[in-house]
Each structure stands twice: as C-alpha cells, then as structure tokens.
Amino acid sequence: MTTRAHPFRRQATVAALKETIVFWLLRAFTYVILGFGAIIFSIIIYKGSPAVFGSIRFDGAFPFIHNDFLFTKPQTLHIFRYKGELKQMSAAQYYAFTGEGTPETAPAAATPEQPLAPAVHATTEVVTPSPARATNAASALLAPATPTPPAETPAPSAAQPKIDPNDITEHETYSYAAGGIWPQIVGTVLLVIGSMTIALILGIFSAVYLSEYSKQGPLISAIRLAIVNLAGVPSIVFGLFGVGIFVIGMGWNISLLAGWFTLAFMVLPVIITASEESLRAVPRGFREGSLALGATKWQTIFSNVLPYALPGILTSSVLGIARVAGETAPILFTAAYATSDKLPWELSITPNRMHSGFLGYVEYPFLWIHDFALHGVSALPYHIYVVSSKIPQNEYTERVQYGTAFVFLAVVMAIALSSVLLRIRLRNRLKW
Amino acid sequence: MDESKPSAQTAEVVPTKVAAPSPSDKLARLNAPTIIDINNVDFYYGASKALHGINFPIKNKLVTAFIGPSGCGKSTLLRCLNRMNDLVEGTRIGAGSIKISGVDIYDPSVDVIELRKRVGMVFQKSNPFPKSIYENVVYGLRLQGINSKSRLDETVERSLRGAALWEEVRDRLHTSALGLSGGQQQRLCIARAIAVEPEIILMDEPCSALDPIATVKVEELIHQLKQDYTIVIVTHNMQQAGRCSDITAFFYMGRLIEIDATEKIFTNPTQKQTEDYISGRFG
Numbered sequence: 099m100t101t102r103a104h105p106f107r108r109q110a111t112v113a114a115l116k117e118t119i120v121f122w123l124l125r126a127f128t129y130v131i132l133g134f135g136a137i138i139f140s141i142i143i144y145k146g147s148p149a150v151f152g153s154i155r156f157d158g159a160f161p162f163i164h165n166d167f168l169f170t171k172p173q174t175l176h177i178f179r180y181k182g183e184l185k186q187m188s189a190a191q192y193y194a195f196t197g198e199g200t201p202e203t204a205p206a207a208a209t210p211e212q213p214l215a216p217a218v219h220a221t222t223e224v225v226t227p228s229p230a231r232a233t234n235a236a237s238a239l240l241a242p243a244t245p246t247p248p249a250e251t252p253a254p255s256a257a258q259p260k261i262d263p264n265d266i267t268e269h270e271t272y273s274y275a276a277g278g279i280w281p282q283i284v285g286t287v288l289l290v291i292g293s294m295t296i297a298l299i300l301g302i303f304s305a306v307y308l309s310e311y312s313k314q315g316p317l318i319s320a321i322r323l324a325i326v327n328l329a330g331v332p333s334i335v336f337g338l339f340g341v342g343i344f345v346i347g348m349g350w351n352i353s354l355l356a357g358w359f360t361l362a363f364m365v366l367p368v369i370i371t372a373s374e375e376s377l378r379a380v381p382r383g384f385r386e387g388s389l390a391l392g393a394t395k396w397q398t399i400f401s402n403v404l405p406y407a408l409p410g411i412l413t414s415s416v417l418g419i420a421r422v423a424g425e426t427a428p429i430l431f432t433a434a435y436a437t438s439d440k441l442p443w444e445l446s447i448t449p450n451r452m453h454s455g456f457l458g459y460v461e462y463p464f465l466w467i468h469d470f471a472l473h474g475v476s477a478l479p480y481h482i483y484v485v486s487s488k489i490p491q492n493e494y495t496e497r498v499q500y501g502t503a504f505v506f507l508a509v510v511m512a513i514a515l516s517s518v519l520l521r522i523r524l525r526n527r528l529k530w
Numbered sequence: 531m532d533e534s535k536p537s538a539q540t541a542e543v544v545p546t547k548v549a550a551p552s553p554s555d556k557l558a559r560l561n562a563p564t565i566i567d568i569n570n571v572d573f574y575y576g577a578s579k580a581l582h583g584i585n586f587p588i589k590n591k592l593v594t595a596f597i598g599p600s601g602c603g604k605s606t607l608l609r610c611l612n613r614m615n616d617l618v619e620g621t622r623i624g625a626g627s628i629k630i631s632g633v634d635i636y637d638p639s640v641d642v643i644e645l646r647k648r649v650g651m652v653f654q655k656s657n658p659f660p661k662s663i664y665e666n667v668v669y670g671l672r673l674q675g676i677n678s679k680s681r682l683d684e685t686v687e688r689s690l691r692g693a694a695l696w697e698e699v700r701d702r703l704h705t706s707a708l709g710l711s712g713g714q715q716q717r718l719c720i721a722r723a724i725a726v727e728p729e730i731i732l733m734d735e736p737c738s739a740l741d742p743i744a745t746v747k748v749e750e751l752i753h754q755l756k757q758d759y760t761i762v763i764v765t766h767n768m769q770q771a772g773r774c775s776d777i778t779a780f781f782y783m784g785r786l787i788e789i790d791a792t793e794k795i796f797t798n799p800t801q802k803q804t805e806d807y808i809s810g811r812f813g
Contacts, residue, residue, distance in 0.1 A: 383657030386653060387658075387659065387722075388659075389614070390612065391669060391673065391723070392646045392726060406660065
C-alpha cells in the first residue's frame, strides 16, 4: 500500500536536518562531559579504594575493626628483603619488627614517625614520644603476610625477638608512601565545620540585614553587587587576604583560626546571596500576620521568617561545604601544615598553670582551646598536593595519592549528604 | 472575587444569631461613642495620592464596612488604622490625623507594637503559620513572654470558641494548621487575632477567598464578635456588607463618598455614585 500524499507528510527539509544535527550535537556534548566525569571518578575509585578497603584489619583489640590507611598518621614506607624475602612495611611496623629505636621504658613497641621528606615545608611539629598515642601507629600493618600483634596486647616488643640487622638487605624508604591520613581527615572536617559555622552566622546576619532591615537604595545595591562580585574572586586571592589580615595582621600565624576565617570569607558571598533568596521566598503573609499580632521586627524574623528560610539556606551551604573542603589555595598559607605529628587536640604547648602577676600561679583549664585554634592542621586537598608534587614520585606513591583522593571525595560527599538530610528533616517539619 | 450568585443564596441561609434589633435600638447603637476618629487624612504612595481628605468616625462595638470598587483606597485606609502601611516603603500620611481613643496613632511617641496589640488584623488571604493550631493561637501571647501552660490552654480554648472553631479542632490542636480547610484557616486567623485581646479587629476582605458555606460561618462569627469588639471590614461583596455591618462607608477614587447606617445606604443613598455602585451599574 502506498502512502497517500497528504499535507502533513514528513519531508526531508533543511530545517528537519538541522533539528536532527542539533539534537545529536547537544546529546553528544552532554555525554562527553558525563563520560569524562565518570572516567575521573572511576579511576579514583578503582585506584583509591584498595588503599582504603585493603587495609581493613579485624582483630581482638578495641574497636575490633582497624584501618591503618584511614586512622594512622602519615608514615614512611619501608621496603627491604628479610632473609631474601621481600617485605613492605610502614614505619611503625618496621620498627616494631626490628625492635629498633624502641624505648625500653615504653611498653608499646613504637616510635614516632620519622621526619619526612626535606622538600616539604619545615612545619613539622617537634616530636615528643607519647606512648599512649603511638599504639595506634604501632599496629600499622601493610603486608598482611607478616602479622604484627596488636600493640595493645601486653608488651609485644618483649615477645618479638630482636632481629639481626644483617638479615635486612636492599632497604629502601619512601616518604608518606605507607599511607595514614587521619590528621588530614580530621583537619579537613575541622576546617569545614569551623568555617561553615562562621560563614553561616555572618552570612545569615548580613542577609537578614540586607533583605529585611536596610532601606533599598543605591548604597545597598552597590553592596549587593560587591558581594556578588566577591564570589568570582580567585581563591588564591582569598588566601593572600587571609595571610595579610589573619596570619600577619591579627598575629594568628598559620592556624586553624586563620584558616576558618579565610575560608569563611571565601564562601560568604555564596551564602549571603542564597540566604537573601531564601528569605525573600518566605511568603509575605507570615511577616504581616506576625507583625499584626504585635511582634517586633526581630521577633517576626526570628520566629516566623528565618525558620522557613533555613532549608533554602542549608541547600546553598552544601555548595559552600564542597568549596571549603576542596580549596587548597586559601589554606596554603593560612592553615595547612604539610604534616603534623599531633592531632589538634593533642597539642598543649601552653601549660595549664601560668604565672600571672601578683596572683602567682593560676590554673587556666581552657588554655588547650588556645593551642587548638592557634595551630595549623593537615588537610586532605593539601595532602594530595604534597604527595603528588612535593615528594619524590615513584611506583609506591600512587597508592597514597589515589587513596587520599578517594577518601577526600567520600568525606565531601558525607558532609554534603548530612547537610541534605538535615535540610529534608527541616523541610518536612516546616512545610507550608 | 464577587460570588454574587452563591452569596445571594446563602443570604437566606444565614441564621441571625442575634435577635434582630428594633429600629430604635439601632438608632441608639449608631450613637455609640467614637473609638477611631479619622480626621482629614491624605495618604500617599510615593508621589501618588491614594486618599483624599478622609474624614469620619468609627463607632465603638459596631461593625463598619468599607465598600467600593478596586483601587478606591478602602484597604489602604484600613491598613492605616494599625499602621501596616509602615511596612511599605515610600508611603506616608500627608495631612490629617487618625486618633484611636483620642491618641494620634501617627504621633512619634506611639509604639507601633502596642498599637498593633490593640488593633488586630485579619488578612484577605488566610495566613496561618506553618505551625500547629495551638501554636498559631498562642503566637501573640508567646511574643509577650507568656508561657504558662494553663494560661495558654485557657486562651486557646477561649479564642477558638470565640472564633467558632473549637468544636471542629479540639481533638487535633497539635496538628498542623495547614491541614485545615480554607474557611477554618480564616477562622483560625481570627482566633489568633482575638487571642491577644484587641479592642478593634480589622478585616481585609476576609471572605474573598472562601466558599459560600465558609463565608456564612465567618459572617456569623462577625455577628458574635461585635458584642465585644469594634470591627472594621473591607469587602467587595455588597451583600456581605449589607448582612453583617451596622455602618457602611462607600469610597470611590480615594474619596469618601458617603457614610451612613447600612440600611440607609442600601435602601436610600443620598449620592448618585453610591446608588450606581450598589445597583451594580459600575464597579
């Protein structure tokens, strides 16, 4: 049966051809982008996940599941032949194995990490052996073939026969390559929490002022424009700003505090702009209804506007979190240590008892806060930078590079996810 | 928004809860003391003049209805009475004064917050807060720092009974107010307004978004409320003004054309414009 000629018959026109080409072009571009994204993510997952999941270890000591890649400090990788057998060990494990450098007094067989590559910034803290903390490192194990008893078991070093150093041949060490990124994870989380807290407080306050209190005029428009433009300032400029104002100006040196404020200022524009949007989206009736009942402006905003704008503000802060966690440049000069042998809460340089004038020695129980805030931290993005460009590259560094990148992605995702969950909870409670 | 046909039907349904007052009664009530004195008020939105020399008193414990076509300034005048127009930038009273109980409410010494506690408002679009019914009603009290459970419970019951809503919601006081129907939401807003015990309640087209049944309920409520409160109601619906007000003021183009007892306005208006509007020739 032949198709009858009718006026609506599909014909091969130039317009139809263009339409097809445009459709396929758009589709191709989109999928190319998606494809690259997928490739990047799968490489990171493929190469990074073994570092994390491969170092899961089950044994008797609390908390029963151990992961030396995630929960130890950065360690040097030792590669050597022991009686002809090739072995890979982390520093802690190596010293436990050889018994070398083990203090006789310390029951747990461990020494603090070795100094790291000289190319790295000389910000390494002075190492003071702390046996309680070192136990963690002592249990580090890279080669499952050579099990080391968990450090918590009584006097493992005594049970371990001291080996003959002559049995070790072809001994090589590689800085950082044994993994251990716990200080970096902690640092990143601390930086994100602190700077987002500061940014949200400052951002919401100024958004409330701009959208609810200020008289709209040329000045306010100029301020708003300036804020929007700040969002486009490169992050390294914020880093230098942080150096000028906080590190040098306020005299905070390279510290968590300086990093918090630098990162907070970096995400403020995004948060202010988005908060203003969310505040404007709250129906006018809520404000009028509240004011008509004799509420003051602040009462109205606090109890009847802000709660309903909060889900929107949190949505925008998810973006901020990704940026805060991901940026290396702003913390490069303000907060990041290439490595630190102590976690922020383990630092107590300042003694609790201080001589304060005629009062004599006075107890200051909260001085640890001072030490906590005024020391730098290690952070995941900076660690990636360090392990991929500041130390000699070899076949063993790849593991820690991809492992760190993988963990970094997971941390950012976890933080963003918790923010999304919080938002959903809030939204369910405050639906209108 | 004029639902003339359904409202005409419901007009017959309205059960007059209050016994129809005798004419002499009515007259006596029209001579009630003045509570709001509007004195030659000019009002501007920026450069454009919205009200031209409005001048009339509002009587205590009577229902005064403002009628007139859209844009005639009736809502603007209503919102002047509790200074809600302060929220709109660029508005000002050009001349004249509004006195409530003898006090000029635009005097710099007046605390707007106190004013709004005494002059409650119900809006055109019902605006319950996205909280529980209970929290909606006690909102105004919590603002005043009253948190005693017994006091709040008592107020909730009194206000909801006052707004003829108690029987319908007593079992779900702690569920969201947004689960209520449109009419219930509007009555909840009225309950919320009377919870803070104002003297005057301003209603800005309270029934324009409601169906006829809900409208009847709100109108009944207005009948009850006028025992205790002075009510000023803006409405587009002339039947409604006829049914529930004692005094009607007709506005046109920002001017007060005529004000009189409602029956007089609707049966025997003195101005031609009033007659034209009421008979539906324009507006």
